[in-house]
Amino acid sequence: MDDDKQVKASKLADLKARREKIGGMGGKERVAAQEKKTKLTARARIDMLLDKGTFHETGAFVRNRNEDYEPVPADAVVTGYGEIDRRKVYIYAQDFTSMGGTMAEMQSKKICELMDSAMRVGCPVIALNDSGGARIQDGVDSLSGYGQLFRRNVLASGVVPQICAMLGPTAGGGVYSPALMDFIFAVKGISYIFITGPRVVKAATGQDVSEEDLGGALVTQKKAGVVCRSENTETECFLAIRELLSFIPSSNRERPPRVDRGDKPDRTDATLFDIVPSNPAHPYDMKKIIERVFDQKSDGTKNYFELFPLFATNIITCFTRLNGWSVGIIANQPMSKAGCLDIDACDKASRFIRFCDAFNIPVINLVDVPGYLPGTDQEWGGIIRHGAKMLYAYSEATVPKLTLTIRKAYGGSYLGMCSKDLGADVVFCWPSTELAVMGAEGAAPIIFRREIEKAANPQELLQEKIRQYREEFANPYKAAEHLHVDDVLDPAETRPKLIAALEQVLGKVEDRPKKKHGVMPT
Numbered sequence: 001m002d003d004d005k006q007v008k009a010s011k012l013a014d015l016k017a018r019r020e021k022i023g024g025m026g027g028k029e030r031v032a033a034q035e036k037k038t039k040l041t042a043r044a045r046i047d048m049l050l051d052k053g054t055f056h057e058t059g060a061f062v063r064n065r066n067e068d069y070e071p072v073p074a075d076a077v078v079t080g081y082g083e084i085d086r087r088k089v090y091i092y093a094q095d096f097t098s099m100g101g102t103m104a105e106m107q108s109k110k111i112c113e114l115m116d117s118a119m120r121v122g123c124p125v126i127a128l129n130d131s132g133g134a135r136i137q138d139g140v141d142s143l144s145g146y147g148q149l150f151r152r153n154v155l156a157s158g159v160v161p162q163i164c165a166m167l168g169p170t171a172g173g174g175v176y177s178p179a180l181m182d183f184i185f186a187v188k189g190i191s192y193i194f195i196t197g198p199r200v201v202k203a204a205t206g207q208d209v210s211e212e213d214l215g216g217a218l219v220t221q222k223k224a225g226v227v228c229r230s231e232n233t234e235t236e237c238f239l240a241i242r243e244l245l246s247f248i249p250s251s252n253r254e255r256p257p258r259v260d261r262g263d264k265p266d267r268t269d270a271t272l273f274d275i276v277p278s279n280p281a282h283p284y285d286m287k288k289i290i291e292r293v294f295d296q297k298s299d300g301t302k303n304y305f306e307l308f309p310l311f312a313t314n315i316i317t318c319f320t321r322l323n324g325w326s327v328g329i330i331a332n333q334p335m336s337k338a339g340c341l342d343i344d345a346c347d348k349a350s351r352f353i354r355f356c357d358a359f360n361i362p363v364i365n366l367v368d369v370p371g372y373l374p375g376t377d378q379e380w381g382g383i384i385r386h387g388a389k390m391l392y393a394y395s396e397a398t399v400p401k402l403t404l405t406i407r408k409a410y411g412g413s414y415l416g417m418c419s420k421d422l423g424a425d426v427v428f429c430w431p432s433t434e435l436a437v438m439g440a441e442g443a444a445p446i447i448f449r450r451e452i453e454k455a456a457n458p459q460e461l462l463q464e465k466i467r468q469y470r471e472e473f474a475n476p477y478k479a480a481e482h483l484h485v486d487d488v489l490d491p492a493e494t495r496p497k498l499i500a501a502l503e504q505v506l507g508k509v510e511d512r513p514k515k516k517h518g519v520m521p522t
Contacts (some may be wrong), residue, residue, distance in 0.1 A: 018061065019060070022060050022061070022073045022074055023043065024073070025041060025042065025043070025073055025074075025095050025097045025098050026073065026095065026099070027097070030097035030098070031097050033097070034097050037190065038189070038190065039130070039167065039168065039190055040167075041095070041097060042077070042078045042095040042096070042128065042130070043078055043095075045093050045128050045167065045234065045238075046080075046082070046093050048235065048238055049084070049091070049126070049128075049238040049241065049242070050082035050083060050084060050091065051082065051083045051085065051086065054082040054083040055080055055081075055091075056080050056081055056082065057078060057080040058079050058080045058081070058110075058114065059074065059079050059080075059110040059113070059114075060078075061074075062074055062106050062109075063075060063106065064099075064104055064105075064106055064138075065104075065105055065141075066105075066138050066141070068137060069099075069137055072098050072099045072104075073095070074098070074110075075106040075107040075110065076094060076095045076098040076099045076100075076101050076102060076104070076131075077092055077094050077095060077101070077111060078093045078095060079091070079110045079111060079113075079114045081114075081117075081123070085242065085245070085246065087245070087250060087257075088123045088250070089123055089124045089125070089126055089245075089250075090114050090115070090121075090123050090126070091125075091126045091127075092110070092111050092114055092125075092126075092127055092128070093127075093128035094128065094130045094131045094168075095130075096131065096132075096168055099132075099135065100131065100132030101129075101130050101131035101132060101168070102131055102132045102136075102142070103131060103133065103134050103135060103145050103146055103173075103174065104135040104141065104145060105138060105141040105142065105144070105145050107145060108144075108145025108146065108148050108149050109145070109148075111127075111149055111152075112149060112152050115149075115152040115156055116152070118156065118160050119155065119156050119160055122159075122160060122250055122251030122254070123160060123250050123251065124160055124161040124162070124163065124245065124248075124250055124251075125156065125160060125161070125162045126164075126165070126241065127162070127163070127164040127165070127177070127181065128164075128167055129164055129165065129166050129168070129170055129174070129178060130166075130167045130169075130170075131168065131169070131174050132169060132171075133169075133170070133171050133172045133173065134146065134172060134173055134174070143173065146173040146176070146177070149177050150176055150177060150180060153177055153180035153181060154180060157180065157358075158252060158358035158359075159251060159252055160250070160251045161182055161183075161249075161250075161251075162180075162181035162183075163181065163182060163185070163241055163244065163245075164177075164178040164181045164183070164184045164185070165185040165186070165187075165241065166178060166184060166185065166186045166187075166193055166217075166227070167187060167190060167191060167237075168192075169192045169211075170192065170193050170194075171193075171194055171195065171196070172196075175193055175195060178193075179226065183244065183307070184227050184228055185227065185229050185230075185231065185237050185240060185241060186216075186217035186220060186221070186227040186229075186230050187217055187230070187231050187233060187236075187237050188217045188230055188231070188232055189216075190217075190234075191216065191220075191227075191230075192211045192212070192214075192215045193215040193226065193227070194211075194214050194215035197211065197214070197215075198211055198214055217230035217231075218230050218310070221308065221310050221311055223311075225308060225312065225344060225347065225348065228307045229306075229307065229308075229309070230310070240305075243305055244319070247319035247320075247321075248319075248326070248361065249359050249360060251359075252359055252360065254360070255360050256325075256326035256359070256360065256361055257326070258325055258326070259321060259326075260324045261295040261296065261297055261298065261303075261324070262298050263323075265495070265496060265499045266496050267495055267496070268492045268493055268495065269293070269491075269494070269495065270492045272292055272293070272491045272492060272494060273430070273491040275288050275292075276289075276368075276406060276407055276432060278432065280370075280407055280408045280434060283334040283335050284335070285333075285334075285335050286316060286331045286332065286333045286334060286335070286339075286366060286368065286406075287304075287316065287333075289366060289406065290304050290316070290318070290320060290329060290331065290366070291303060291304070293494050293495050293498065294320040294321060294322055294327075294329075294495075295320065295321040295323065303321070304318040304319065304320035304329065305318055305319045305320070307319075307352065311344060311348060312345040312347070312348040313333060313335075313336040313337075314332070314333050314336040314337040314338075314339055314340055314345050314373075315330065315331065315332060315333060315339075315341070315345040315348060315349050316329065316330070316331040316332075316366075317329065317330060317349060317352040318331075319361075322364070322495075322498060322499055322502055323499045323503070325362065325502060325503075326361055326362075327362045327363070327364050327502070328352060328355075328356035328362070328363045328364070329363075329366065330349050330352065330353065330363060330366070330417070330418075331366035331367075332366070332368045334368055334407075337373060338370050339369050340369065340370060340371060340372060340373040340413075341369060341371070341372050341373065341387060342372065342373035343378060343382065343383050343386040343387075346383070346386040346387050346389050346390045347386055347389065349390050349393070350389035350390045350392070350393040351393075353390070353394060353397055354396070356397070356399060357393070357396065357398065357399050360399060362399050362400035362402070362505075363397065363399060363400070363401045363402075363418075364402045364403075364404070364498065364502075365401070365402065365403040365404065365417050365418045365424070366404055366406060367404065367405040367406060367408075367409050368407040368408055368409075369409050369410070369413040369416070370408060370410055370413070371410050371411050371412070371413045372387060372411075372412060372413055386521075387416060388521035389520065390417075391415065391416060391422065392518070392521055394424075395422050395423055396518065397423065398508075398512070400425055400502060400505040400508060401418055401425055402424065402425060402427075402428070402498060402501055402505075403418050403419065403424040403427045403428070404427075404428045404429070404430075404489075404498065405430065405435065405476070405485075406430055406432070406433070407432050407433060407434070408433065408434040408435075409433070409434075409435055410435075410436055410437070411436075411437055414435060419484065420483075420484055425501075425505045426486050426501040426504075426505065427485050427486050428486060428487055428494075428497060428498070428501070429476035429479070429480075429485050429487075429488050429489070430476075430488070430489060430491050431475075431476065431488055431489075431490075431491075433475065433476040434470060434474040434475065435474065435475070435476060435478070435479045436473060441466055444462060444465040444466045444469045445462060445465075447465075448461075448462075448465040448469075451465070452465065476488045
């Protein structure tokens with residue numbers, strides 16, 4: 001009996017020793033080097049992001065198959081599941097202290113098995129990336145690992161939310177798994193994201209560029225539109241991920257969680273109309289409309305979660321709540337490029353629309369758009385292709401879609417911001433709205449050309465005709481007569497009217513033609 005106890009004690013001691021070694025990751029020196037860079041370790045990151053004490057690790061005893069080098073603890077990735085705000089999530093974190101977090105065969109297999117489980121169970125996947133890229137020593141096995149991961153990203157797309165935080169260097173093939181996910185976060189000063197690094201750029205083009213200027217957290221959001229948010233610290237990044245998750249469901253089988261912020265559904269705002277100048281050429285901040293109409297927080301903090309706040313600033317994409325319901329907002333921003341639609345804005349909006357549609361999140365459009373941005377850069381850059389993406393995304397979406405035009409919608413951009421013709425369930429306008437093929441300044445000289453040419457004072461008559469056109473034709477009532485607009489609202493009643501409309505169409509069902517998939521404009 002004593003021998004039996006000794007055998008069992010030895011087994012338990014061996015298990016403990018193995019776990020301690022794995023928990024030590026790449027060793028004290030490498031952990032210290034990671035911390036010296038003001039970076040958390042993979043395990044510390046998981047502990048900080050998840051609810052305390054909820055993490056359960058899987059695949060801890062996995063080791064690299066290639067024996068040409070020393071064993072790599074857990075093959076440089078920590079995988080498992082836990083909870084965020086008591087909701088289950090799957091998570092993996094690359095361990096930069098172990099072989100630089102590089103991708104190898106068994107690391108890929110661990111992540112792929114985790115993603116397969118997430119799809120079966122219906123839970124979000126969160127990736128904490130910090131890697132030197134493919135493990136060179138593993139050759140094609142490493143590349144194959146990336147390929148398996150890419151395929152899982154695609155299979156999971158639209159099934160479970162996929163969120164990635166870039167918390168270190170990511171280059172080459174390592175950038176494409178995050179690019180196939182739904183949201184990418186980065187942290188200033190530690191995140192570097194690029195296909196080819198500065199040395200390759202220098203060798204190939206002769207151009208000198210730093211890691212920060214080439215693929216830093218701000219650059220990859222503001223210029224490239226790859227990163228949806230750039231945070232100051234890892235702590236802020238994890239808080240942002242937790243906030244994002246509060247707006248989205250765990251899978252496409254569910255509705256998003258409803259949260260009562262205590263704001264009254266019948267609240268009106270008599271001063272809301274004061275935000276918008278009567279002159280359609282004068283700017284205002286559309287975010288003030290969002291802040292006033294949608295559910296406000298009792299602590300007075302921002303009531304919406306914005307995505308890509310520094311990219312394509314002429315359009316706003318954000319999550320917020322309306323009577324507790326999670327909704328996605330697409331809104332023109334008159335403060336930037338007059339709210340015109342351009343290449344980047346169309347890309348930004350169309351991807352957001354498709355995410356909302358995939359995960360049962362209603363879309364509300366706040367419209368004040370003068371048209372598509374003119375210019376050779378836009379035409380040669382493919383604004384026709386990119387603009388078509390928004391038309392496709394809106395037409396494809398079967399979630400509830402509400403459209404409120406605040407001040408104007410001209411020409412093709414009237415359609416591009418989701419008119420009834422593209423599937424809007426309910427369309428509202430404020431009385432300040434101008435709906436027309438073009439603005440009064442462009443239309444009047446064409447329609448009244450002969451009268452103006454014959455007038456004693458052409459400029460005076462032109463201004464009179466512009467006023468006439470705006471009053472008689474470019475108003476919401478003409479469109480309402482033909483049922484293109486469901487109602488013209490007193491702006492003060494915007495909130496209760498939107499709530500009533502949203503709750504009326506929440507249970508809608510739309511049947512679409514059977515097909516394998518559509519072919520979205522590229």
